[in-house]
Amino acid sequence: MEYISDFTIHRLSKYLRTLSYMEENGIKTVSSLMLGQHNGVTAAQVRKDLSCFGAFGRRGLGYNVSDLKKNVNRIMGLNRTWKVAICGVGNIGRALLDYDQFRTQGFQIMIAFDNDPAKIGKTIHGVAIRSEVNLERDVRDENIDIAVIAVPVSAAQLIVDRLIVGGVKGILNFAPINIQVPKNIFIRNENMAIEIEALSFALTNPNLVHNS
Amino acid sequence: MEYISDFTIHRLSKYLRTLSYMEENGIKTVSSLMLGQHNGVTAAQVRKDLSCFGAFGRRGLGYNVSDLKKNVNRIMGLNRTWKVAICGVGNIGRALLDYDQFRTQGFQIMIAFDNDPAKIGKTIHGVAIRSEVNLERDVRDENIDIAVIAVPVSAAQLIVDRLIVGGVKGILNFAPINIQVPKNIFIRNENMAIEIEALSFALTNPNLVHNS
Numbered sequence: 553m554e555y556i557s558d559f560t561i562h563r564l565s566k567y568l569r570t571l572s573y574m575e576e577n578g579i580k581t582v583s584s585l586m587l588g589q590h591n592g593v594t595a596a597q598v599r600k601d602l603s604c605f606g607a608f609g610r611r612g613l614g615y616n617v618s619d620l621k622k623n624v625n626r627i628m629g630l631n632r633t634w635k636v637a638i639c640g641v642g643n644i645g646r647a648l649l650d651y652d653q654f655r656t657q658g659f660q661i662m663i664a665f666d667n668d669p670a671k672i673g674k675t676i677h678g679v680a681i682r683s684e685v686n687l688e689r690d691v692r693d694e695n696i697d698i699a700v701i702a703v704p705v706s707a708a709q710l711i712v713d714r715l716i717v718g719g720v721k722g723i724l725n726f727a728p729i730n731i732q733v734p735k736n737i738f739i740r741n742e743n744m745a746i747e748i749e750a751l752s753f754a755l756t757n758p759n760l761v762h763n764s
Numbered sequence: 765m766e767y768i769s770d771f772t773i774h775r776l777s778k779y780l781r782t783l784s785y786m787e788e789n790g791i792k793t794v795s796s797l798m799l800g801q802h803n804g805v806t807a808a809q810v811r812k813d814l815s816c817f818g819a820f821g822r823r824g825l826g827y828n829v830s831d832l833k834k835n836v837n838r839i840m841g842l843n844r845t846w847k848v849a850i851c852g853v854g855n856i857g858r859a860l861l862d863y864d865q866f867r868t869q870g871f872q873i874m875i876a877f878d879n880d881p882a883k884i885g886k887t888i889h890g891v892a893i894r895s896e897v898n899l900e901r902d903v904r905d906e907n908i909d910i911a912v913i914a915v916p917v918s919a920a921q922l923i924v925d926r927l928i929v930g931g932v933k934g935i936l937n938f939a940p941i942n943i944q945v946p947k948n949i950f951i952r953n954e955n956m957a958i959e960i961e962a963l964s965f966a967l968t969n970p971n972l973v974h975n976s
Contacts, residue, residue, distance in 0.1 A: 555974040557804045558962060565961045592769045600976060604972075628961055628969025636960075643862060647855035651955055653940055659964075685960050697965055724961040735975055738966040742805040745865055747952040748848075749777045749840055750770060751910055751934040752871075754950040757842025760816075763947060764839040 558669040560601050564624055564762045566591045568599070571621035583614040592762055630658055637696045637720070638664040638709050639669050640703035641681055644726050648700060649676045662694045665711075684711070691718035712739075776836055779810070780805045782800045785832035795826040804974060806819050842870055849908045849932070850876040850916035851923050853883050853893055856938050860912060874906045879924075896923070904928035916942045923967040924951075 563763040570590040574582060583601075584595040591598075602608050602620075605627050609615035625631050636659050638645045645664060648654065654661065664681045668674060672683045681691060691699065699715045701708050701723060708727035713722065716737055723739040727729055733739050777828060782802040796807040796814075803810075814820050814832075817839050821827035837843050846872050850857045857876060860866065866873065876893045878884060884895045895903060903911065905933065911927045912934060914922050920939035928949055935951040937943055945951050967971040 553933050556965075556969070556972045557779060557806070559775070561965050561973075562774075562958060562960045563771070564948055564965070565818075565955075565958050566963075593771070602883070607962050624854070627965070627969075629964040630961065634964060634967075641853045641858035644779065646958070649860060650855060654960070655804050656956060656962070659957075659960055697967065698960065700960075722967050724960050724963055738963055738973065740963050740966075743777075743867075744860070744863055745869060745871075746774060746777050748866070748871055748910065748912075748936050749842065749869070750773045751936055751950055751952050752841040752846060753768075753776070753839070754952075755846075755909065755934050757768070757839075758950075760768045761773075763950060 555603075556604060560604070560627075561594065563591065563597070563601050564628055564758075568621065568624045568628065568630075571617055571624065574617045575621055578719060579617055580616050581614045582620070584609075587615070616655070633658045633660050634697045634722075635695055636661045637691055637694070637699045637715070638679070639684075639687075639699055639701050639715070640707075641668075641676070642702060643664040645700070645702040646676065648702070651681055659698070662696060663690060665690075681761050687711070687714050688718040691715055691720055696720050701725040701731070703727065766816075768816060772816070773840075775803065775805065775809070775813050776840055779813070780833065780836045780840065780842070783829055783836065783916070785862045786829045787833055791829055792831070794829050796821070799827070808880070835899050845870045845872050846909045846934075847907055848873045848949070849903055849906070849911045851896075851899075851911055851927070852912050852919075853878040853880075853888070854914060857912070857914040858888065860914070861891055871910070874908060875902060877902075896926075898928040899926050901922070903927055903932055910936060913937045913939050915939065 570587060582606055584598040586594045588598045601635055608620055608623055638648055638661055641664050661679050664679050665684045666681050666683050669679050674681050699720045701711060703711055705727050708729055709731055712723055712731050721737060724742060725739055726742045731739060779799055782799060796810040800807045800810045819834055820835055849962055850860055850873055853876050871890050876891050877896045877899055878893050881895050883893050886893050913923060913930045917939050920941050921943055924935055924943050933949060937951055938953060938954045943951060
């Protein structure tokens with residue numbers, strides 16, 4: 553079985569953004585060349601990425617923007633609602649609660665957890681902040697699919713272990729620590745530094761970077 | 765001229781993390797296969813990415829971990845200090861001010877701007893929060909290289925225009941809006957949703973994702 557790399561998955565996300573933008577601007581068809589140019593990759597790369605999931609578009613005619621958008625959305629699992637819990641209502645947790653795009657993309661934040669008595673019981677954008685005391689039960693009762701880890705490094709592994717007991721299958725980790733999870737659990741680590749490093753690269757090698 | 769894609773740049777960031785981890789754990793040499801396996805790519809991809817920048821390692825012997833780390837650091841421009849300004853001290857701005865790894869990687873936050881009188885004049889982790897009134901002059905005086913946009917969407921373009929007047933060359937944008945910049949300015953857009961979309965993909969296609 554050939555696995556799909558993280559890089560392919562990230563490219564699919566980017567194609568999706570380009571397709572949404574095109575659809576909003578009334579563009580009906582797109583070639584693999586154009587889709588590639590918007591994302592800094594070749595037409596061959598676009599075709600290769602999409603071919604993993606079936607045959608889209610017609611040779612010489614390109615892709616229908618709306619159809620392809622619908623297909624990539626489905627491939628990405630973004631044609632449904634995911635129930636999300638936020639663990640830790642510090643700066644990052646709060647930023648995510650404020651982040652409208654999560655909601656519009658089908659990531660529905662159901663609960664937030666924090667251990668600060670000053671925060672417990674408050675509501676942010678309709679999401680109640682609860683104590684972590686009954687975390688396992690709470691995530692099970694709410695059928696949480698995905699949990700976001702925005703707690704301090706020292707608390708992160710224990711919270712993840714408890715979330716898994718509660719039935720959570722996906723972890724989005726903002727804590728700068730390597731968290732251990734069983735084989736059947738998916739974890740993605742958010743790295744706040746990766747884009748500023750890309751800027752450092754661009755400023756250091758201005759002639760090697762395509763600036764559109 | 766062949767441009768280096770964002771995906772290659774992101775892979776270099778990831779290789780760097782693997783190399784740092786290996787160095788910290790006393791590992792002296794690494795093969796392209798091993799470096800690839802840690803990052804979900806093939807040995808050929810690793811060799812191709814590195815070959816853009818010169819010849820490292822010796823056939824059959826692999827790479828010296830410390831040497832390669834030093835080289836990738838230099839290629840990425842991470843062997844120097846970048847002076848950074850944070851625009852907007854809301855949740856994201858504050859999270860970045862709290863984020864130790866920025867500092868250790870050479871991104872030195874010199875100033876933060878906000879237009880909230882309650883924040884102006886305060887100091888977070890030694891960084892003074894200033895009014896935006898003299899932003900152009902302030903970023904020029906501090907020789908700011910990179911500015912982070914963590915202001916509301918409605919303010920983002922104007923702030924970027926003013927930063928560029930003040931001599932800023934790189935913009936890290938957290939506002940979910942497409943900002944226009946002149947050709948000689950580099951901009952990277954942080955997308956808070958890309959990793960949760962990757963989780964959505966993994967949970968939807970568990971058999972297509974390598975879970976290590």
